[in-house]
Amino acid sequence: MPVHDVARGARDRARAHAGFTLIELMIAVAIVGVLAAIAYPAYEDSVRKGRRAQAKADLVELAQRAERFYTLNNTYAGFWASVPAGDKRSPRAGQAFYLLERTSGDADANAFSLSATPTGTQTADSGCGTLSINQAGARSISGSMEPARCW
Structure with a gap:
Protein backbone atom coordinates (compact mmCIF):
# COMPACT_ATOMS: atom_id res chain seq x y z
CA MET A 1 0.00 0.00 0.00
CA PRO A 2 1.49 3.33 -1.02
CA VAL A 3 2.29 5.90 1.65
CA HIS A 4 0.13 8.64 0.11
CA ASP A 5 -2.97 6.37 0.35
CA VAL A 6 -2.32 5.80 4.05
CA ALA A 7 -1.98 9.56 4.65
CA ARG A 8 -5.19 10.30 2.71
CA GLY A 9 -7.08 7.71 4.78
CA ALA A 10 -5.86 9.31 8.01
CA ARG A 11 -6.94 12.76 6.79
CA SER A 46 -52.47 29.86 24.89
CA VAL A 47 -51.69 30.35 28.58
CA ARG A 48 -53.86 33.52 28.68
CA LYS A 49 -56.74 31.61 27.05
CA GLY A 50 -56.43 28.88 29.67
CA ARG A 51 -56.54 31.40 32.50
CA ARG A 52 -59.56 33.09 30.89
CA ALA A 53 -61.32 29.70 30.65
CA GLN A 54 -60.74 29.17 34.37
CA ALA A 55 -62.19 32.61 35.15
CA LYS A 56 -65.25 31.88 32.99
CA ALA A 57 -65.81 28.60 34.82
CA ASP A 58 -65.50 30.37 38.17
CA LEU A 59 -67.97 33.08 37.09
CA VAL A 60 -70.54 30.53 35.93
CA GLU A 61 -70.10 28.59 39.18
CA LEU A 62 -70.69 31.76 41.21
CA ALA A 63 -73.78 32.55 39.11
CA GLN A 64 -75.11 29.06 39.87
CA ARG A 65 -74.43 29.59 43.56
CA ALA A 66 -76.32 32.91 43.37
CA GLU A 67 -79.29 31.11 41.83
CA ARG A 68 -79.23 28.49 44.58
CA PHE A 69 -79.07 31.31 47.14
CA TYR A 70 -82.08 32.96 45.46
CA THR A 71 -84.00 29.68 45.47
CA LEU A 72 -83.48 29.28 49.21
CA ASN A 73 -83.94 32.95 50.22
CA ASN A 74 -86.12 34.44 47.46
CA THR A 75 -83.59 37.27 47.16
CA TYR A 76 -80.05 37.90 45.90
CA ALA A 77 -79.43 40.33 48.78
CA GLY A 78 -76.73 38.94 51.04
CA PHE A 79 -75.42 36.47 48.47
CA TRP A 80 -72.04 38.13 47.96
CA ALA A 81 -71.46 38.36 51.70
CA SER A 82 -71.97 34.59 51.93
CA VAL A 83 -69.19 33.87 49.39
CA PRO A 84 -65.88 32.97 51.10
CA ALA A 85 -62.99 35.37 50.39
CA GLY A 86 -60.98 32.61 48.68
CA ASP A 87 -63.75 32.13 46.12
CA LYS A 88 -63.52 35.76 45.01
CA ARG A 89 -60.45 35.16 42.86
CA SER A 90 -59.47 32.96 39.97
CA PRO A 91 -57.81 30.56 40.34
CA ARG A 92 -58.63 29.98 43.99
CA ALA A 93 -55.14 28.73 44.84
CA GLY A 94 -51.81 30.19 43.79
CA GLN A 95 -51.39 33.48 41.97
CA ALA A 96 -54.67 35.21 41.09
CA PHE A 97 -55.10 36.22 37.45
CA TYR A 98 -58.71 37.44 37.77
CA LEU A 99 -60.50 39.13 40.65
CA LEU A 100 -64.18 38.20 40.91
CA GLU A 101 -66.66 40.75 42.21
CA ARG A 102 -70.33 41.54 42.32
CA THR A 103 -70.73 44.73 40.32
CA SER A 104 -74.34 45.42 41.30
CA GLY A 105 -74.85 46.28 44.96
CA ASP A 106 -75.18 43.43 47.45
CA ALA A 107 -78.48 44.92 48.63
CA ASP A 108 -80.01 44.40 45.15
CA ALA A 109 -82.66 41.76 45.82
CA ASN A 110 -83.81 41.01 42.27
CA ALA A 111 -80.65 41.05 40.15
CA PHE A 112 -76.94 40.46 40.22
CA SER A 113 -74.01 41.08 37.95
CA LEU A 114 -70.71 39.30 38.47
CA SER A 115 -67.45 40.25 36.80
CA ALA A 116 -63.93 38.88 36.47
CA THR A 117 -61.32 41.62 36.18
CA PRO A 118 -57.88 40.59 34.88
CA THR A 119 -54.93 41.31 37.13
CA GLY A 120 -51.17 40.87 36.94
CA THR A 121 -49.84 39.40 33.70
CA GLN A 122 -53.38 38.59 32.57
CA THR A 123 -53.97 42.30 31.81
CA ALA A 124 -52.14 41.63 28.53
CA ASP A 125 -55.35 39.87 27.45
CA SER A 126 -56.81 43.27 26.57
CA GLY A 127 -58.94 41.99 23.70
CA CYS A 128 -61.38 40.47 26.18
CA GLY A 129 -60.82 42.62 29.25
CA THR A 130 -63.31 42.21 32.08
CA LEU A 131 -65.76 39.32 31.72
CA SER A 132 -69.30 39.76 33.12
CA ILE A 133 -72.42 37.67 33.62
CA ASN A 134 -75.79 38.63 35.11
CA GLN A 135 -78.82 36.85 36.62
CA ALA A 136 -80.33 36.29 33.16
CA GLY A 137 -77.15 34.57 31.94
CA ALA A 138 -76.23 37.48 29.64
CA ARG A 139 -72.50 37.55 29.10
CA SER A 140 -70.43 40.59 28.17
CA ILE A 141 -66.86 41.84 28.00
CA SER A 142 -65.16 45.22 28.31
CA GLY A 143 -62.55 44.57 25.61
CA SER A 144 -62.52 45.18 21.88
CA MET A 145 -63.12 41.59 20.74
CA GLU A 146 -66.54 40.21 19.98
CA PRO A 147 -67.96 38.58 23.11
CA ALA A 148 -68.42 35.18 21.44
CA ARG A 149 -64.63 34.86 21.01
CA CYS A 150 -64.01 35.55 24.69
CA TRP A 151 -66.90 33.60 26.15
Missing part, protein backbone atom coordinates in the same frame (compact mmCIF):
# COMPACT_ATOMS: atom_id res chain seq x y z
CA ASP A 12 -10.41 11.46 5.82
CA ARG A 13 -10.87 9.88 9.24
CA ALA A 14 -9.77 13.11 10.95
CA ARG A 15 -12.31 15.13 8.94
CA ALA A 16 -15.09 12.67 9.80
CA HIS A 17 -14.46 13.27 13.53
CA ALA A 18 -13.81 17.02 13.36
CA GLY A 19 -17.30 18.08 14.64
CA PHE A 20 -19.30 21.16 13.68
CA THR A 21 -17.92 24.14 11.90
CA LEU A 22 -18.72 27.62 13.19
CA ILE A 23 -21.01 28.25 10.21
CA GLU A 24 -23.04 25.10 10.92
CA LEU A 25 -23.35 26.11 14.57
CA MET A 26 -24.50 29.65 13.68
CA ILE A 27 -27.11 28.28 11.27
CA ALA A 28 -28.46 25.97 13.99
CA VAL A 29 -28.61 28.88 16.48
CA ALA A 30 -30.42 31.06 13.93
CA ILE A 31 -33.00 28.34 13.25
CA VAL A 32 -33.64 27.85 16.98
CA GLY A 33 -33.98 31.63 17.40
CA VAL A 34 -36.57 31.92 14.63
CA LEU A 35 -38.56 28.99 16.02
CA ALA A 36 -38.50 30.48 19.52
CA ALA A 37 -39.60 33.89 18.21
CA ILE A 38 -42.64 32.25 16.63
CA ALA A 39 -43.48 29.73 19.36
CA TYR A 40 -43.19 31.87 22.52
CA PRO A 41 -45.94 34.42 21.68
CA ALA A 42 -48.24 31.57 20.67
CA TYR A 43 -47.48 29.85 23.96
CA GLU A 44 -48.23 33.01 25.97
CA ASP A 45 -51.54 33.44 24.12
